[in-house]
Amino acid sequence: MAVLHEAPAPTIDPSNPNILRWDGIGLMLIRDFITAAEEAAMIEAFHARDPLKEGDMKPKKRISQHFGHHFDYTTFGASETHFTPVPLYITSFLPRLPIQSYLPDQFTVQYYPPGSGIPPHVDTHSMFGEALYSLSFGSAVPMQFRMSGPNDARKMRLPKRSAQTDNTESTTSLALSEQSHKPDEEQTPTWELLLPARSLLLMTGPSRYGYTHAIRPRKTDVINGSTVQRQGRYSITMRSIRRGIEIGCDCAFPGVCDARIREEMAGGRDEVVSVP
Ligand SMILES: [Zn+2]
Numbered sequence: 001m002a003v004l005h006e007a008p009a010p011t012i013d014p015s016n017p018n019i020l021r022w023d024g025i026g027l028m029l030i031r032d033f034i035t036a037a038e039e040a041a042m043i044e045a046f047h048a049r050d051p052l053k054e055g056d057m058k059p060k061k062r063i064s065q066h067f068g069h070h071f072d073y074t075t076f077g078a079s080e081t082h083f084t085p086v087p088l089y090i091t092s093f094l095p096r097l098p099i100q101s102y103l104p105d106q107f108t109v110q111y112y113p114p115g116s117g118i119p120p121h122v123d124t125h126s127m128f129g130e131a132l133y134s135l136s137f138g139s140a141v142p143m144q145f146r147m148s149g150p151n152d153a154r155k156m157r158l159p160k161r162s163a164q165t166d167n168t169e170s171t172t173s174l175a176l177s178e179q180s181h182k183p184d185e186e187q188t189p190t191w192e193l194l195l196p197a198r199s200l201l202l203m204t205g206p207s208r209y210g211y212t213h214a215i216r217p218r219k220t221d222v223i224n225g226s227t228v229q230r231q232g233r234y235s236i237t238m239r240s241i242r243r244g245i246e247i248g249c250d251c252a253f254p255g256v257c258d259a260r261i262r263e264e265m266a267g268g269r270d271e272v273v274s275v276p
Contacts, residue, residue, distance in 0.1 A: 004144075005189035026205025027145075029193065033200035034093060039137045040206055042089045046109060046234060059232070060113050067107040077127065078241035086255075090236065096239075098202060099131050104238035110231045112141075117217035122148060122156075125209055125249035126259035129240035136195040138229035142221055143195050144214045145207065147188040151213060153255030154242040157264075194223060197233075210253035 010029070013019035018031040034042070050063050067086045072079035090107055098105065106128075112118075123132055195201055203213070220227050242248075249259035 003190070005191045007145075007191040007193055015028075023205070025207040025211065026203065027193075027207040028098065028202040028204075029195070030200040030202075031196055032198050033096070033135065034137065034198045036198070038089070038093070039198050042137055043234065045089050046079035046089055046111065050111075059111060059231040063111040064118060065109040067109070068105045071106065071127070077247070078243055093135075097133065097200075097218070102129060102131055102240065104129075104131070104133060104240045106239045106241050108237045110235050110237070111138075112215075112235070114230045114232050115217055115219045117215040118213075120144070120146065120152075120212035120214035121195065122152075122209070122212055122253075122256045123239070125192075125251055125257050126247055126262075127242055128203050129242055129246075130208055131240070132208055133236075134195070134201040134203075135236040135238070136199050136201070137197050137231060138234040139225060140194055140196045140221075141215055141230065141233050142192040142223075143201070144190050144192050144216060146190040146214075147206070147210050148210055148212050148253065148256040149187045150255065156256055156258075157261060193207065206253070210256065212256075 008022055008024070010020035010022050013021065019050060020029045020031070021027070046063075046065065049065055052059060067084045067090065070079045070084070071077075072082065086107060091110075103227075131209040203211075207213075221230055222228075247256050249255060251257055254260040
């Protein structure tokens with residue numbers, strides 16, 4: 001069972017109390033990024049594409065919808081032929097994203113049934129731009145963050161790691177097995193950040209490149225001191241696909257950097273990063 005540490009205190013934007021920043025790790029949360037009306041329209045649009053079965057108000061399965069440039073897992077790059085037009089409910093909030101110089105071109109909308117989670121992972125560094133956005137809607141969920149450690153690095157170098165990825169959000173990341181969690185937890189603290197419905201999370205810098213993020217599968221969550229039943233949740237993960245010479249990474253976290261791992265594989269044993 002994870003020992004949870006207290007989350008680091010955010011800096012609250014003086015001009016807007018809904019904007020929380022953890023500047024040291026490049027993390028930002030904007031509460032009420034979308035309105036309740038926008039949220040309702042998004043849920044409706046989502047299920048217009050994947051209709052609910054009669055009487056099934058709470059689907060039991062995870063549902064994923066992909067928009068924009070698809071990621072081609074055979075070439076490990078942006079597909080120029082496989083493009084799904086981005087729906088209006090997404091394009092309409094893009095002008096409100098905090099980093100306008102750097103807009104996402106790949107969108108994954110997902111429905112998570114009540115109780116489901118996402119294993120700890122670091123999204124692939126080399127193929128996606130630095131800014132990763134996650135818009136939550138439908139209900140709140142706590143997300144766990146932990147600075148990656150030697151055991152994460154070891155797990156990411158296992159030859160079978162590609163077999164550990166599932167077919168949804170974490171296909172674009174190097175999923176870390178559950179077993180990797182315990183030993184590193186002893187070295188680097190795990191803490192939770194509540195992602196309220198209608199909030200936007202932005203990961204850059206260390207929170208993007210060095211931290212694992214996860215959602216524990218749980219039936220209930222403790223939110224502001226009270227135990228609440230976890231509800232179905234939707235998220236829109238937004239990334240920008242790196243192309244051509246942009247592909248690669250020189251981040252400060254070689255242990256969990258897919259670009260470095262590929263260099264190690266190509267460069268032979270003498271270049272293998274030592275993992276204590
Ligand atoms: Zn990297």
